[in-house]
Amino acid sequence: SLNIRLAVIPGDGIGREVVAEGLKVLDAVGLKLETTTYDLGAARYHATGETLPDETLAELRGFDAILLGAVGDPSVPPGVLERELLLRLRFELDHYVNLRPVKLFPGVETPIAAARPEDIDMIVIREGTEGPYAGAGGIMRRGTAQEIATQESFNTAYGVERVVRYAFDKAVARPRKKLTLVHKTNVLTYAGDLWSRVFERVSAEYPEVTTDYCHMDAASMFFVTQPQRFDVVVTDNLFGDILTDLGAAVAGGIGLAASGNVNPSPKGSESWAPSMFEPVHGSAPDIAGQGKADPTATILSVAMLLDHLGLAEEAARVEQAVADDLIGRQTVWAQRSTREIGDDITARVTG
Amino acid sequence: SLNIRLAVIPGDGIGREVVAEGLKVLDAVGLKLETTTYDLGAARYHATGETLPDETLAELRGFDAILLGAVGDPSVPPGVLERELLLRLRFELDHYVNLRPVKLFPGVETPIAAARPEDIDMIVIREGTEGPYAGAGGIMRRGTAQEIATQESFNTAYGVERVVRYAFDKAVARPRKKLTLVHKTNVLTYAGDLWSRVFERVSAEYPEVTTDYCHMDAASMFFVTQPQRFDVVVTDNLFGDILTDLGAAVAGGIGLAASGNVNPSPKGSESWAPSMFEPVHGSAPDIAGQGKADPTATILSVAMLLDHLGLAEEAARVEQAVADDLIGRQTVWAQRSTREIGDDITARVTG
């Protein structure tokens, strides 16, 4: 069988704990697996000042995939690890598809009173390499009454078209075949104009897909009041960031939300680079080291990783183990530690 | 008693219907009221090509306040009425405080299963004159594969400090005295740096206020899972737009969400201009002219208008009438038209 070479970046806070459980489940799937762990994150930054050395980045390019826990720590100034490590990985490895399912598993409690699992089953496709995340901008007259700070969103036809096309491909393969573009075209008129035109143009190639447009503010409302409106959603980097945390809340909590930073280029092509899978949640320093974190989001990210590597059957087994574990939580209430949840899901994968 | 000179801009779609009810309630309060109606919006745009003529803007400056219904119509390209009419009014009249209460009235159903009225009672203070709403940006090589579109966020110490200061003043006057800054400082590092430093600096003058910071993605989640976390929230123009639609959803629907575009300068000062009150909802062209729109958001906006003009007692009467009407909806279920709801609330104000 396939030999998988996996790079593991546990990162900060609960990142380490949840990644350990993700790897446990991955091991149980029974593949030939070689893992290499990278100690990137706050500790490394404090010890050496390094966030992502160029040699490390070059090494990472050689793996089949990357599993990441979480990055960020209050001891590091805001943005340093996020921009220089996490976002740098997404940008350098050209993870232009940030794939984030928003799915309410049976048995999971949602804060939304009226929602049933069949109402919340969508995939948010967040652009991952441009938009307001470009890091462009500046500050002038810092610290004075005349200070100005700018922050620029860069959007390219190249960048928008490839993610929009990916979204149409996803939508056409799903039973509902519905794709919603979320933006704020009535205010962000330049970026919005580009996104709308590209969306419109590509849609002509997918006559089977029902398309829809929703302003970001209205979409946030509908995620809560009418989640069944959505099947596949495509949106920019910042709107996608916000919508997927909201989606996680609606689908039972950030402890269950998985994600893939995907470079969809065919392996072997020049633009290929390893994709990176990570839970949507952050490093949660307040509960780090206490065994309180739910590793389910990481385990579901492992399922996405398997699926991305073409191991659909293995992916389905992991997802089914999680689904069964989630159903179980409804009937047998028990406070389980991070490790216990990981063990229980692992047992279901092997059993 | 005070003679109020009010400019009324019903606007598009349901704007006309809900404004009629707002005016009915305002009349019932028993003030000396002079209203002038302006036919700005889609119809005027189609008839004359005008959105907001300079002479009209100059006239509007002479009123005590403005009541606006809603602006926007699918027959007009996206952004035209929004940018040239609504946002232009906010910018030209220097409405730097966009005041948006998020409050769950007793008797109102919320989509959030566990939320009680005491859990959802906050004020979102959205910056109203800068940020990503500045309208800056551009498009190059439009329509080609090499197209790029930029969209720029402008943030000034001047603009941020005045709204942050206003937010601290609001927070210190409320029982919980808690103020949360919402931004995305870990990604939007330039704008985020300015906002954080100004927030920090001003907070030193308000030792009684408990301060807190929350990333925009996490805040969206907490609006759904832990709304009781928030008392007063201050945030930028775009994040505030999204958060307040989400807040409206959580607090029982966009039909109840009121807002004030406030210029807090003292009347008579050079920087004074009339403030403008409007429901958070849009023009809802799909239900326009059918008497289906809920005028409550507009009526609550009228209460905010009265409060802004120093008529606290009158404002409280209107808000109480709405609160009583909302309680009534719980026990006596009846589908009422826009006009009937307006009549019922008016009767409570007079009665």
Ligand SMILES: CC(C)[C@H](C(=O)O)[C@@H](O)C(=O)O
């Ligand atoms: C940590 C942060 C930089 C990141 C983002 O904004 O993309 C996170 O919120 C996410 O959604 O993966």
Ligand SMILES: CC(C)[C@H](C(=O)O)[C@@H](O)C(=O)O
């Ligand atoms: C109509 C639109 C321009 C406006 C905004 O984005 O501010 C609306 O969504 C609002 O919240 O008042």
